[in-house]
Amino acid sequence: MTAAPLVEIDAQIPAEPAAEKRSLAGLTRARLKEALAAGGVPEKQLNMRVNQLWSWIYVRGITRFEDMTDVSKDLRRQLDAIYTLDRPEIISEQISVDGTRKWLLRLAKRGHEARPPEVETVYIPESDRGTLCISSQVGCTLTCSFCHTGTQRLVRNLEAQEIVGQIMLARDRIGDWPGAKGPDDGRLLPASERKITNVVLMGMGEPLYNFDNVKAAMEVASDGDGLALSKRRITLSTSGVVPEIPRWGEEADTMLAISLHATNDALRDELVPINRKYPIAELMQACRDYPGLSNARRITFEYVMLKGVNDSLAEARALVKLLAGIPAKINLIPFNPWPNTRYECSDWETIERFAEVVNRAGYASPVRTPRGRDILAACGQLRSESLRLSASERRSGAEKA
Structure with missing residues (x-):
């Protein structure tokens, strides 16, 4: 696989302006x-x-x-x-061989922050749609053991403006405004008129720990006189902040995804430590009680496939039993490796057998095709490495790729 092209934008931090607009x-x-x-x-x-x-x-x-x-x-x-009318500042843009784009964005410095914080945003194009994966926090507190983002400490919540800014920046870069010209390297952009058709809150951070800002941002995103994204095209993914799940359904009314990954508390305590506070039984009850839940508004359960950890046929049968009675879709996610992780991705044959058990039980269980792995843009790989790298170090690393 050839190295992904990296567009580096001058990352010098300017002197503090006298009166920044x-x-x-x-x-x-x-x-x-x-x-x-x-x-x-x-x-x-x-x-x-x-x-x-x-x-x-x-x-x-x-x-x-x-x-x-x-x-x-x-x-x-x-x-x-x-x-x-500025958007977040682009520090770098990487384009995968499969057309996935990842932007490292610098936000405005706030309060006593020593330097401007940074987040990552990912755009995943398909033939008939384009999905934008946006961040809600700088870093994360949840420390899920298989997730690269969880290895970065939480810096702060994003403001609503910074969350919306990711959508606007992405629309700028791929030419998704009326009459706009797309990028010269517009590989694999959707054939549809709208290039961003779906927004998923699956980037850096736990969105329900930033409830008010995320809610305000999605109100802007779904405003019919503005960005005009349907709430059916907006999905919030949570690791299981149980008390906020019904509130989100009542107040925001978007689609919901649960980062599940295990069918018993002992294993989920290890993989998704928030489970120690809100165990599986409480999480499942919150899902059953989610406002508006129906076959037309199913909950998506995300299940990362970890070799020898959670990928047995017994686990597949336990998953089916666990979700009984919940209108659901199950996304099986091949584990996306990142530096120094102790986990491996399940063998493809194992994933197929697991999916067959789930399918026979009547659940849609697509295996999510890994996208953007070569630029660490796939699910679970986001982490704003530049928090600890200088511009020259990033540039040197890109040249060696």
Whole structure:
């Protein structure tokens, strides 16, 4: 396999600006209204101006105030003096041989942070759809033993604006705005008009530990007058924060995925340590009680296939028994290796036999084709390595690849 091309963008951290402009891109309607009021827009004009800017920012994807042709020149100059429409900063972009794209993004430094934090976002194109995997935290607290992200300490939650910003940045890069030109190297982009058809909260972090910001971000993403993603096309994946699962269903109403990976508490305690706090029985009850659960709104159960750990036929039968009565889909995920992990991926024959047991029980159990393995963009591989690497070290590593 040839090395994945790596596009390095100047990663020098500039000196702290005297008065850094704040971006309006990614804000909720309420936060946008507050920003316009703070920028001097008269109270009686606020609702109209919010609607105007909302359309320009989230329907057309513009990045310059001067392009807002139905906004007065004076107001455009006024906004440009104090705000920007910037997205998160790209540090690097990697493109897999299978067309998967991974962006390492730098966020604005906040409070007493020593340096700007970084997250990873992944775009997975298929012939008829494009899935964007976004992050909700910098790092993670859950320390799932098979997950590379879990080896990075939690730095902080992402703000709603930073979560939405990942979607906007991805749409910029692949030309997913009306009339936009796609990338010159647009390998394997979907044939559909929309290049990002699905968003999954399966990147870095546990989204239910950042509930309010994730909820606000998904309200922006699903706004019919803006980014207009159907809630049926948004999936939140949780490792099992049981108390927040029904609340998410009631307040956000998106699709739900459970990072399961084991059928008994002893093994799941090892693989997914949050199980010690919320054991399997409590998790399954929360799933049965998930608002709106039906055959049309099934819960996806994610099950990573680990050689000699959780891949026996007995485990397959236990999985079927565990999920009895829950409208479900089971994603079998071949383990994606990462440096220094102690786990191996199950043999393909073992995965097929496991899937056959699940299929015979009446569950859809697709085996998820690994994507982006060559750039560490596959499920469980995300980790913002640059937190501990200088730009020169990253550049040197890319040259050796």
